[in-house]
Amino acid sequence: MNEGDGDMWMTEDRGWIEVISGSMFSGKTEELIRRIRRAEIARLQVDTFKPALDNRYDDTRIVSHSSISIPAEVVSTAAEIRSRVRPGTRVVGIDEAQFFDDELPAVCDALADEGRRVIVAGLDQDYRGEPFGPMPAILAIAEQVTKSLAICVLCGHPSHRTDRLTEGFDVIEVGAADKYRALCRRCFAEKRARLLAPAAF
Numbered sequence: 001m002n003e004g005d006g007d008m009w010m011t012e013d014r015g016w017i018e019v020i021s022g023s024m025f026s027g028k029t030e031e032l033i034r035r036i037r038r039a040e041i042a043r044l045q046v047d048t049f050k051p052a053l054d055n056r057y058d059d060t061r062i063v064s065h066s067s068i069s070i071p072a073e074v075v076s077t078a079a080e081i082r083s084r085v086r087p088g089t090r091v092v093g094i095d096e097a098q099f100f101d102d103e104l105p106a107v108c109d110a111l112a113d114e115g116r117r118v119i120v121a122g123l124d125q126d127y128r129g130e131p132f133g134p135m136p137a138i139l140a141i142a143e144q145v146t147k148s149l150a151i152c153v154l155c156g157h158p159s160h161r162t163d164r165l166t167e168g169f170d171v172i173e174v175g176a177a178d179k180y181r182a183l184c185r186r187c188f189a190e191k192r193a194r195l196l197a198p199a200a201f
């Protein structure tokens with residue numbers, strides 16, 4: 001992670017968009033929380049949001065896999081973020097951005113144009129390895145992008161793909177986080193190849 005991300009913004013006193021993206025288990029939410037906390041230490045007014053459908057662990061907080069958390073407003077649409085940001089807010093945090101509608105890039109742009117720092121965290125790819133929701137557009141318009149890597153659970157290589165265990169051979173039905181795992185490019189490709197291959201009888 002680049003320690004200087006937020007500090008660069010603060011000295012310039014301009015709006016901008018920064019994105020923290022990557023697979024599940026890559027520490028995106030931890031990094032979002034770290035940046036939000038630093039802004040709060042700097043006594044900047046912060047508003048943080050998450051989509052209504054993400055109700056894991058705790059409804060009105062953003063909670064990382066390692067159980068650190070910050071308060072967040074739950075909203076249903078990107079337009080709702082726009083309307084709920086308070087006038088004096090300097091920093092806007094958005095978690096699980098992949099689940100928002102296609103209006104999110106325009107909302108982020110408008111908030112940054114107003115001079116706010118917008119910090120967006122989200123999955124860049126779904127479990128098929130396809131670009132996820134509004135994330136591609138946000139990655140394109142952002143000033144600064146951090147790609148977080150997880151560790152492949154099969155081979156230990158840095159990984160950027162999220163595999164869904166319930167698809168294919170490995171059926172595990174526990175909590176949401178237990179239905180997915182991080183895989184590297186090679187292990188992900190091997191899993192997909194097995195999945196798409198004709199069944200051998």
Ligand SMILES: [Zn+2]
Pocket residue numbers: 152153154155156157183184185186187188
């Ligand atoms: Zn691997």
